[in-house]
Amino acid sequence: MPRIVRGVLITALVVVVLIWLESGFGASPGFQTVLPDAAWRQLVLFAMVNVVIALSLNVINGMAGQFSIGHAGFVGIGAYTGALVAGHLHVRLGSGDPQFANSFIVMPLVLLASGTIAALFGLLVGLPSLRLRGDYLAIVTLGFAEIFRLVIATAQTGGTAEGSVAKFLASLGGQNGYAGPEGNGVPQYAGPFWIFGSVIVATLIAWRIKFSGWGRALRALREDEIAASAVGVDPTRYKVVSFVIAAAGAGVAGGLFASMHDGSPTVQPDSFTFVQSFDAITMVILGGSGSVSGAIVGGVFVTVTVKLIEQLQGLESIQAFRADHPSIDLNALRMVVYAAVLIGLMILRPEGLFGEREIFRRKRPKKGGGDPDNNAAQKSQSTQESTQDSENSTPADKESTESASSKQATSETLTTAEGTAS
Amino acid sequence: MKIEHPNRPAPKAEAGTPLLTVDNLAVSYGGIKALKGISLNVNRGEIVAMIGANGAGKTTTLKTIARLLPISSGKINYDGRDLGPVSAESLVEYGVSLVPEGRGIFPNLTVRENLELGAWNHKSKSVIVETEMEVVRLFPRIGERVKQVAGTLSGGEQQMLAIARALMARPAMLLLDEPSLGIAPRLVADIFEAVARIAEAGTTILLVEQNTRLALKYSRRAYVLRTGEIAMSGNSKDLADNEEIKAAYLGG
Numbered sequence: 001m002p003r004i005v006r007g008v009l010i011t012a013l014v015v016v017v018l019i020w021l022e023s024g025f026g027a028s029p030g031f032q033t034v035l036p037d038a039a040w041r042q043l044v045l046f047a048m049v050n051v052v053i054a055l056s057l058n059v060i061n062g063m064a065g066q067f068s069i070g071h072a073g074f075v076g077i078g079a080y081t082g083a084l085v086a087g088h089l090h091v092r093l094g095s096g097d098p099q100f101a102n103s104f105i106v107m108p109l110v111l112l113a114s115g116t117i118a119a120l121f122g123l124l125v126g127l128p129s130l131r132l133r134g135d136y137l138a139i140v141t142l143g144f145a146e147i148f149r150l151v152i153a154t155a156q157t158g159g160t161a162e163g164s165v166a167k168f169l170a171s172l173g174g175q176n177g178y179a180g181p182e183g184n185g186v187p188q189y190a191g192p193f194w195i196f197g198s199v200i201v202a203t204l205i206a207w208r209i210k211f212s213g214w215g216r217a218l219r220a221l222r223e224d225e226i227a228a229s230a231v232g233v234d235p236t237r238y239k240v241v242s243f244v245i246a247a248a249g250a251g252v253a254g255g256l257f258a259s260m261h262d263g264s265p266t267v268q269p270d271s272f273t274f275v276q277s278f279d280a281i282t283m284v285i286l287g288g289s290g291s292v293s294g295a296i297v298g299g300v301f302v303t304v305t306v307k308l309i310e311q312l313q314g315l316e317s318i319q320a321f322r323a324d325h326p327s328i329d330l331n332a333l334r335m336v337v338y339a340a341v342l343i344g345l346m347i348l349r350p351e352g353l354f355g356e357r358e359i360f361r362r363k364r365p366k367k368g369g370g371d372p373d374n375n376a377a378q379k380s381q382s383t384q385e386s387t388q389d390s391e392n393s394t395p396a397d398k399e400s401t402e403s404a405s406s407k408q409a410t411s412e413t414l415t416t417a418e419g420t421a422s
Numbered sequence: 423m424k425i426e427h428p429n430r431p432a433p434k435a436e437a438g439t440p441l442l443t444v445d446n447l448a449v450s451y452g453g454i455k456a457l458k459g460i461s462l463n464v465n466r467g468e469i470v471a472m473i474g475a476n477g478a479g480k481t482t483t484l485k486t487i488a489r490l491l492p493i494s495s496g497k498i499n500y501d502g503r504d505l506g507p508v509s510a511e512s513l514v515e516y517g518v519s520l521v522p523e524g525r526g527i528f529p530n531l532t533v534r535e536n537l538e539l540g541a542w543n544h545k546s547k548s549v550i551v552e553t554e555m556e557v558v559r560l561f562p563r564i565g566e567r568v569k570q571v572a573g574t575l576s577g578g579e580q581q582m583l584a585i586a587r588a589l590m591a592r593p594a595m596l597l598l599d600e601p602s603l604g605i606a607p608r609l610v611a612d613i614f615e616a617v618a619r620i621a622e623a624g625t626t627i628l629l630v631e632q633n634t635r636l637a638l639k640y641s642r643r644a645y646v647l648r649t650g651e652i653a654m655s656g657n658s659k660d661l662a663d664n665e666e667i668k669a670a671y672l673g674g
Binding site: 216217219220223224226227228229230231232233234235356 | 488490509510511512513514515519520521522526527528529530531535538539540542543584587588590591
């Protein structure tokens with residue numbers, strides 16, 4: 001089968017599956033059939049949004065090695081932009097329940113607006129701070145994210161606002177959050193179709209970036225900036241553009257987050273604090289800096305772990321324990337458990353689950369060399385290399401299957417636990 | 423080995439004419455004057471060495487020529503063009519390649535990826551493949567290890583890779599910063615032999631080297647730097663016989 005035909009068929013299959021998840025073709029939506037519990041559906045969608053966040057942060061933190069610690073700020077910008085666009089379009093479309101058909105009008109515009117606005121802010125932040133060598137980006141991004149959040153959170157709400165900027169900020173609802181233009185919630189257009197679809201597209205883009213000349217330039221910059229510029233890689237240009245790409249990805253994730261099915265009907269400034277930025281960094285580092293597969297696994301892992309610990313607190317035995325020992329603050333203990341999990345992982349695998357590797361290896365284009373001796377040498381080298389590779393890749397593969405199976409196991413125990421609880 | 427570059431001045435026809443001219447170059451780190459007016463020139467096809475003690479300003483001079491440090495005053499002229507406003511990353515387009523101090527390879531990338539990055543300014547796949555073959559002929563050890571991760575190479579091999587990577591850009595002029603630093607003596611000889619062959623093929627080389635004996639052996643001319651100034655210059659052979667140089671740098 002020619003590659004193009006195969007590509008088209010795979011794309012068509014994926015689209016059909018996604019539409020089935022969302023609409024069920026007349027029957028009940030596939031996503032609800034697979035996961036009848038709304039809390040789990042929410043968790044899965046939330047994990048997917050986090051995967052987009054991790055994938056985008058991986059471009060600047062993992063591939064380019066520039067430490068950005070304000071990623072939640074860009075997610076927040078995307079979320080507010082997306083909520084504004086979705087809310088106003090929803091009113092134009094006649095309000096009511098968000099229809100899947102209408103989401104094809106709303107979501108493309110939401111994602112475009114969220115990505116673009118976040119990218120613009122990315123350029124604004126990145127251009128001055130990335131011209132300098134060193135850790136200025138970390139400071140600037142952290143400051144930027146907090147400024148963004150505080151400007152929204154502390155905006156004067158109520159009727160006293162004067163001036164268009166103040167009125168606009170007031171309309172975003174301050175600390176209570178933005179609930180659409182009519183105050184009855186941000187319309188939830190982003191179902192599994194859009195969220196899973198975005199994850200797939202983001203993965204493909206991240207993959208393309210990593211294995212292109214662009215990705216190689218970024219890795220070169222990360223390893224040695226002087227050497228990279230000595231071979232002709234313009235550090236500022238590559239860093240700034242990568243940062244803008246990362247910001248755009250975060251914006252898209254924010255747009256999805258704002259109008260996510262089963263999500264919160266309001267967009268609140270507290271969803272975009274330093275803690276969220278830090279979670280995003282954890283996802284990238286845990287999965288393996290620079291690894292696309294790692295960002296995906298890290299995004300899922302962090303989301304599920306945090307939720308899992310929350311869910312475990314609902315267990316009867318834990319509740320009973322809490323009643324018996326009121327002096328122990330279990331809520332604080334949650335963070336201790338989470339931190340312990342992270343520390344354990346970093347001790348066991350300091351380079352992250354994947355290091356810089358991927359689950360799938362890219363096929364290298366074969367090179368025709370004229371020198372037969374040299375070719376022979378390369379061949380013997382390549383056979384050595386391939387055995388080495390399989391040795392190298394097995395632990396990682398094992399790790400991933402292990403973590404996947406353990407995750408499955410935990411999810412099973414969790415459902416049974418819920419069963420007994422209810 | 424034949425290395426060609428689109429920007430490269432014809433080597434044989436004008437051999438001996440100046441390719442790089444540095445005129446009264448001054449560079450400061452903050453308030454400290456690192457270079458106090460360095461003037462030197464490198465003719466086409468020559469190996470010129472800069473020698474001197476630690477902190478004499480050798481690497482500073484090279485880094486400034488490579489446009490990694492800003493010029494306080496003075497001029498750098500390469501092939502009739504002023505390098506003052508040129509950025510480090512576009513220097514390679516002019517035909518000048520730097521081999522940074524401490525090797526400066528990309529340790530987590532494979533040897534081949536390192537080489538391909540060296541050819542960043544070339545878009546033609548066939549030119550890259552051809553150059554890689556030429557470079558591998560010069561450094562067979564690198565050819566044997568193209569798929570290895572560069573950080574796993576020995577120090578000498580990493581230095582060879584750094585030079586090989588610089589050659590991938592097909593430069594007319596190579597700036598070499600301390601190629602013998604921290605490398606086993608047997609490999610140092612190999613590296614200098616390779617440098618000599620690169621020069622024979624017509625690439626002009628400006629070399630910074632602490633190992634005075636080696637630098638004077640392989641270069642045609644040399645400049646002796648002392649506290650940011652040129653203390654002495656001349657043919658390398660004459661300098662090697664100079665009593666003062668012998669006493670100060672060659673251990674008597």
